Amino acid sequence: MATKILTEAFADILQWVAIALFIVFMAILLAAMLPLELLDSRWQVRLISALLGSSSLPLIGVVLMLLANYLDDGFSPFGANIRLLRRLAGSAAIGFLLLIPLQINAGSRLLNQQSGNEVGQLKVLQGAAEALRSANNEVELKNALRQLPGAPSNLNSPLAAPLPQVKAALISRLDPAVKRLQNQVEEAKKDRLQKALGIWIRDAGMAAGYAVGFSALGSFKEQGSLLRSIFPGRRKSLWK
Numbered sequence: 001m002a003t004k005i006l007t008e009a010f011a012d013i014l015q016w017v018a019i020a021l022f023i024v025f026m027a028i029l030l031a032a033m034l035p036l037e038l039l040d041s042r043w044q045v046r047l048i049s050a051l052l053g054s055s056s057l058p059l060i061g062v063v064l065m066l067l068a069n070y071l072d073d074g075f076s077p078f079g080a081n082i083r084l085l086r087r088l089a090g091s092a093a094i095g096f097l098l099l100i101p102l103q104i105n106a107g108s109r110l111l112n113q114q115s116g117n118e119v120g121q122l123k124v125l126q127g128a129a130e131a132l133r134s135a136n137n138e139v140e141l142k143n144a145l146r147q148l149p150g151a152p153s154n155l156n157s158p159l160a161a162p163l164p165q166v167k168a169a170l171i172s173r174l175d176p177a178v179k180r181l182q183n184q185v186e187e188a189k190k191d192r193l194q195k196a197l198g199i200w201i202r203d204a205g206m207a208a209g210y211a212v213g214f215s216a217l218g219s220f221k222e223q224g225s226l227l228r229s230i231f232p233g234r235r236k237s238l239w240k
Contacts, residue, residue, distance in 0.1 A: 011072035018064035025057040041113060044106035048099060052206045055096075059210065062089050062217050090218025096211040100204045107196055114192065118185045124149065125181055129174050138163060145170070 032050030037043035062085065069082045124147065131144035138159055159166050 008072045011068040014064045014068035014071070018061040018068070021057040021061040021064070025054050025061070028054045028057075041106050041110040045103070045110055048103045048106065048203070051099070052103075052203055052210070055210050058092075059213050059217075062086075062214070066217065086218050088218070089214045093211045093213075093215035093218055096207045096214065099207045103203050103207070104200050107200060111189075111192055111196055115185070115189050118188060121149070122178070122181050122185050125174075125178050129171070129178050132167065132170055132174065135163075135167060141167065141170075148174075 028050055029047075032047050065085060066082070128144055128147035131147060132141065135141040135144050141159075141163065161169075
C-alpha cells in the first residue's frame with residue numbers, strides 16, 4: 001500500500017513538472033510570435049529559431065507524461081488521453097521534418113533582402129558614375145552629382161574649372177569608391193552565405209533530431225512507437 005502511494009505521488013510530481021515545461025515552452029513561443037508578421041522573413045526565422053531552441057522542453061515533458069502514465073495510468077489530466085498525447089507527438093515529428101525546407105526558404109529570402117539593400121546602394125552609385133561619364137555640359141554634370149548619396153548642397157555655383165577637367169577629377173575619385181563598394185557587397189554576401197550555411201546545417205540537424213525524438217514517443221492508430229512502425233523488425237514498444 002505504501003509503495004502504491006509513493007508511486008502515485010511520484011507520478012503526480014512528474015505530471016506537474018511536465019505541465020510546467022509545456023507552459024515555459026508556450027511562453028517562449030508566444031514571445032517569439034509577437035507581434036505577428038506572418039509574411040516577414042525575419043519574423044519567420046525568429047519563430048523557427050525559438051521553436052528549435054526550446055523544443056527540448058515539450059520533448060522532455062512528453063517523456064515525463066508517459067513515465068507518469070506508466071507508473072500510474074489513472075493520473076490526471078492526460079491519463080485517459082495518453083494515446084492522444086502520443087498522436088500529437090507523432091504529428092510534431094512530421095512538423096519538424098517539414099520545418100527544414102521552411103527554415104531554409106525563410107533564411108534564403110532574408111539573405112536576398114539584405115543583399116538587395118546593398119545592391120541597391122551600389123546601383124545608385126554606378127548610375128551616378130555612368131551619368132557623370134556621359135555628361136556633355138555643366139547641367140548634366142550637376143544632375144549626375146545630385147544622384148550621389150550625400151551630394152553637396154552648393155551645386156548651383158559655377159564650376160571652378162573647365163568641364164573636362166572637373167569630370168576627370170570626379171571620375172578619378174568616384175570609380176575607386178564604386179569598386180570598393182562592389183567588393184564590400186560581394187564580400188558581405190559571401191560572408192552571410194557561409195554563416196547561413198552553418199546555421200541551416202545546425203538547424204536541420206536539430207529539426208531532424210527532434211523529429212526522431214517525437215517519432216519515438218508518438219504513435220498513430222493502435223500501433224506502438226512510430227519509429228517501431230517504421231522499423232517493424234524491432235521489438236514492440238512497451239506502450240501500446
